Each structure stands twice: as structure tokens, then as C-alpha cells.
Amino acid sequence: MNDPIPKPVVEIQVQAERRLSSSEKYTTSVFLTINTKRDETLVNPSTATGHRTLKPIPLSYIPMNFSLLSCSHHHIELLLQFRLHRNDHWLCNYLVPKISTAAINAGFGYNDVDLTVRVTVTYPYVFVDETSLKVLRVRLGRIKADELKSLNMETESCSICLKSLVSRLKTLTRMSCSHIFHNDCLVEWLYRKNTCPMCRTVLYHDDD
Numbered sequence: 001m002n003d004p005i006p007k008p009v010v011e012i013q014v015q016a017e018r019r020l021s022s023s024e025k026y027t028t029s030v031f032l033t034i035n036t037k038r039d040e041t042l043v044n045p046s047t048a049t050g051h052r053t054l055k056p057i058p059l060s061y062i063p064m065n066f067s068l069l070s071c072s073h074h075h076i077e078l079l080l081q082f083r084l085h086r087n088d089h090w091l092c093n094y095l096v097p098k099i100s101t102a103a104i105n106a107g108f109g110y111n112d113v114d115l116t117v118r119v120t121v122t123y124p125y126v127f128v129d130e131t132s133l134k135v136l137r138v139r140l141g142r143i144k145a146d147e148l149k150s151l152n153m154e155t156e157s158c159s160i161c162l163k164s165l166v167s168r169l170k171t172l173t174r175m176s177c178s179h180i181f182h183n184d185c186l187v188e189w190l191y192r193k194n195t196c197p198m199c200r201t202v203l204y205h206d207d208d
């Protein structure tokens, strides 16, 4: 796929632990894990709800471990740039100040410190559900319960799920062939077939 890479969302957790030291030479160790994931949202314009699937994208690093000789931003940045892929150097803007501040707060230079840094980079991809676009094109519109009454259809059932058309929870959709169904049922149906469940009118062509 050649989708443009979406703007990533970065979450960083930093945990600092002081270690009792036996020597006079104090060290600050950083344990860094970076995971990236792909967050896919399928937008369904006919129901306005999307569903999400989380798939990891193969950009994650093996855990890294290094020691800080100073808390200066420049020093930390060099350590990170040496370990990060060139395309990920932008992460330094997020990581450097956090690591520096956490090291200072934990008492850099006065005791041994272990910093555990967990980073999650999420790339939000948004796709439009093509089938639901077709549903939008072929339906005539929503229909209300009182409209159903005036058509003498309030006792009719939806021929997809066989339950009563009149339901407080369900939206009704009238198709271009004028047949009426629960909107949810119809969306499900049109994923599999392109015809009206009642009159078999072809509602769209797959190559449209």
C-alpha cells in the first residue's frame, strides 16, 4: 500500500527507580522500548460508526539500553540519534526533554538511577468503507415510523431479519426499488449481495 504516512501520535511513559550503590561512581541507565502500531479506522458513512483494528506495523525496535554521562539535551540527543533509524530522529523532540527531566528529578549524579522509558507511536490510518458508500448511493432515504403507518406498513416485517420493521432502536431505509428494511440489516446484506432482498432489483454494479 502506498498510503501517505499519517501524523503519528506519541505516548511516552517514564519510570525512574533509584538503586542503592556500593561504589562512589553513580550511573544512570536508560532502558528504552519503542513500539509502533497502525491504528486503522474504517469509516462507514451510512451509519457514522467505524470499527477499529489494531495491527502492529513492523517498525518496532528491539529494547535499547544505554547510560547517561550527563543530562544535557545535546548528549541525550546524540545517544538517541545513534540508535534510532534516521526516519525516526524526530522522536528526539519528544524523548530528549522527558529523559533529561526524569534523570534530574531522580537525582542524577547523587545515586544510581534506572530509567525505564516506554514509547508507543501510533499511526492513525483512516479508510472509507466502500460498500457503505454504495448503500448511500442506492437508498432513497430514511423513513420514520409514522410514515410507515400512513403506508399501512406498520405491521410488516423486515424481510432480511424477519423482525418487525417498527422498532425504537432501528433506523429504516427505503431503497431505490421502494422496498423498506432496517438500515443495519441492509448494510449487512449489501456487503454480500448487490440486489434487493425482496424484488431482486440490481441496486449497484460491482464495477461502479
Ligand SMILES: [Zn+2]
Binding pocket: 158, 159, 160, 161, 162, 163, 181, 182, 185
Ligand atoms: Zn431487519
Ligand SMILES: [Zn+2]
Binding pocket: 175, 177, 178, 179, 196, 197, 198, 199, 200, 201
Ligand atoms: Zn426491492
